[in-house]
Amino acid sequence: MSASEPVARVLIDSALPQLDRLFDYAVPERLDAIAVPGVRVKVPLRSAGRIAEGYLVERAATSEAKGELARLEEVVSEARVLTPEVRALTRRLADRAAGSANDLVRLAVPRRQVRVEKAWLAAGPVAALALPEPVHPSGYGAGLTDAVSRGARIALHAVPRLVQAQGTWIGHWAASLAALAVTTLASGRSAILVVPDYRDQEQLETALAAIAPEGHVQRMDARQSNPDRYRAFLACLEGAPRIVVGNRSAVYAPVQDLGLIALWDDGDPLHAEPLSPGVHARDAALVRQEQSGCALVVAGHTRSTEVQRLVELGWFEAHEPERHAAPRVIPTAEQDDGGERMAAIARIPSSAWRIARDALEHGPVLVQVARPGNSAAAARRGEPVAVTVDAGRTAEDLGRAFPRTRVIVADGERPVQRVDGRPALVIATRGAEPIADGGYRAVLLLDGPRMLSRESLRVAEDCLRWWSNAVALAAEHATTVLVGVGGAPARALVTWRQELLAASELEDRRRLRFPPAVRTATIASDLPTVRQVLHELDELPHVDALEPEPVDEGRFRAVVRFDYGAGRAVAEHLRAAVIRNATGRRSVAREGGSRPRARLQVRLDGPEAFG
Incomplete structure (x- = not known):
């Protein structure tokens, strides 16, 4: 790079944990105008001798890297698909879960659909849509709406009955969350509504169709075709306030000026992300609420022990229905x-x-x-x-x-x-x-x-x-x-x-030191690797481990328990162990030859820790 070339810091799209950091590249003059934060780029990988894809995260005047910087190969598109808020969210969640931000970015940013993206870029800025009038949920009084407007965290006990929306019967909970979303939209802010499955989503969409103006609601879920999902994702980037309805990955929707996240039935196991690093939708919502200052409503007919813990800590306000007889x-x-x-x-x-x-x-x-x-x-x-x-x-x-x-x-x-x-x-x-x-x-x-x-x-x-x-x-x-x-x-x-x-x-x-009273981590690999990781964690306070148990041939699993205050230190230690394991020798010696090094797998707060 020449002394006059600016620097682009790039997150490379790779499953390798050792590449989960920003890499500096020089920005050639031909790309300077379009190489802006958020766009997809292609960059050379010196060690592998190939071209990799990634996201340009930020620009800088200089680099602290030693030696000459390689140059950006290409800006794939001018669409700025990785917003600063989502980038910060995925980074923090990955650090909390001892995982890679790349894995979470793949959940947050759908695979590129070229035709859809070109049509969206060609269309240009969209016309502003008229905002609706506020709609207050029935059965709760003004206190609930006021709490949402001031950005509170709310544990909402749903009214256990059905209501009608445009002649269709739906759960009262769906009508309530739709009303809170529309009221948030009326204030010029966006709302994200996250549900476990398509049955719940259909009820929410029915409720919103009755009270939300056309064009404001975006569906984002796994049942959509790839073009439709990408089209909805791009619509969230347009800057206008939106109501997003979808399953667990909708919590990452790149809406602007977020005013509300609502999560229905957080105890449903469908809210647990099976893909690494396995961040639960509730945890993603909690972190995003803290970062954005929006309101967070976790609603259900029951209360999970995770939410009960946060209520008892004063982190959540409990809101009950008014004057409703129990079933x-x-x-x-x-x-x-x-x-x-x-x-x-x-x-x-x-x-x-x-x-x-x-x-x-x-x-x-x-x-x-x-x-x-x-x-x-x-x-x-x-x-x-x-x-x-x-x-x-x-x-x-x-x-x-x-x-x-x-x-x-x-x-x-x-x-x-x-x-x-x-x-x-x-x-x-x-x-x-x-x-x-x-x-x-x-x-x-x-x-x-x-x-x-x-x-x-x-x-x-x-x-x-x-x-x-x-x-x-x-x-x-x-x-x-x-x-x-x-x-x-x-x-x-x-x-x-x-x-x-x-x-x-x-x-x-x-009393038993079981979650959610404590956090947990499961560690799986061969027995020497598991024991080495446990030995390193022994140095940390408020951490204890259960004896490793065999899970299949040559593979063992151990469960580690730790207090919430030790979460950052435990995650950092485990992440370092994963990187060492990935970058170490490809095989270990044994009598008569060698065998592949066992992969170290780590998951924090997973449901498998105690069944």
Whole structure:
């Protein structure tokens, strides 16, 4: 480079952890006008003798690098796709998770679609759209809207009922979040609404279609085609306020002047990103809220232990609905002595059978079960049968117990999103329950003991979340029967005080040093590598490790627990270990030859730490 050439600092798009930093390149005169922060570029890699792609992050007058700088090869496009806010977000999240910012940038910036991008650049600046009038969510009073306007962090207890939006029944929660988003838009700021799956997204889009002006709402989710997703991404770059609706990666949407992030049902495992470094949407939202000063609303019919911890620390404000009666939930034993023959055929308690029978005179009844399929048919074929009675078998039994009644099965293999208001038995697995017009006239929650027998740290809060979400689909004054469950989960559901279970679970985990009372890291590699990393972490305070366990041939895994205050030091140590492992010798000697060096894998706060 000549002394007069400016410097571009580039993030190279690479999966190699040792390349997760900025590299300095000289900017030739021919590229000076268009080599601006945020654009995609191509640069030479001296060590590999090839051209790599990346993002120009910042410009500088000089470089501290020794020797002559290589020059930028090409500016791929003038579209500035990596905004400073998203760049800062991905960097901070990667540092917190001992991961690479590159991996998060791939989630935040969709793959380039050349035709879409050229059309967008050719179109030029878009005309400003008229802003809507504020819409206040019903059932909460002015306090909720005021809290959002001042950028508060809010744990929102959703109203457990259905409402109509343009003639379509949706959850009250969807109408509430849509109203908060539109009110944020009315102030000239953007909103991001993050949901677990397409069912929730459809409800939000229905709610927004009723109150948001056309052109302000952008959908960003994994079901879109690549061109459509990129088109929506580019629209967020235009500078006008937007409402973005999507799944977990929507939290990275590059909207301008962010005023609200809302996360629905944060306990749903679909919010956990499976790709490295595995940042949960809730954690990404918390960091982005802190960076931008926007409001953050985490809403649900239940409260996760992570949010409960933040409420108890005063980091979140808890907002409850005003003057709303709790749903009617009746616990009952798995078997009772009601003597109803049809109840015995259906293999449900007589009290539940009578409630379902009476409710079917007025409309549909929901029956929630644990698993899909048909174990009865499997048994006839000589296949192993699980203890749980599944959706197919339950449908057969209830069909005999309620002759001449429609039976609808909804599960992962047979998705059903909506049913009409006519009488029907709707047998649905947890999380696959359709919305019924006007709400279900009764809800039966079966398989509770089997759901609770699952080996998982989160089993109680997961079950309460599944049950509560099903109860919220009931019509007003409808009865829900919880079969065969007692103790704290049943009390929390019957009293509709789910936060009590979250508080109890959190207290138990504090005593045991389980997450979220502490943070965790899982370390996987061969045994010598794992033990070396654990030895290095022993030097840090407030850190303890469980003994490594074998996971497959030659590979071991260890779980490390550490206090939140030690998070930065632990992440830095683990990141350094990953880079050393990646840049070390390609093989290690052994008798009779050599073997490939075992890869070191690290994940912080992953769900696999304790199941």
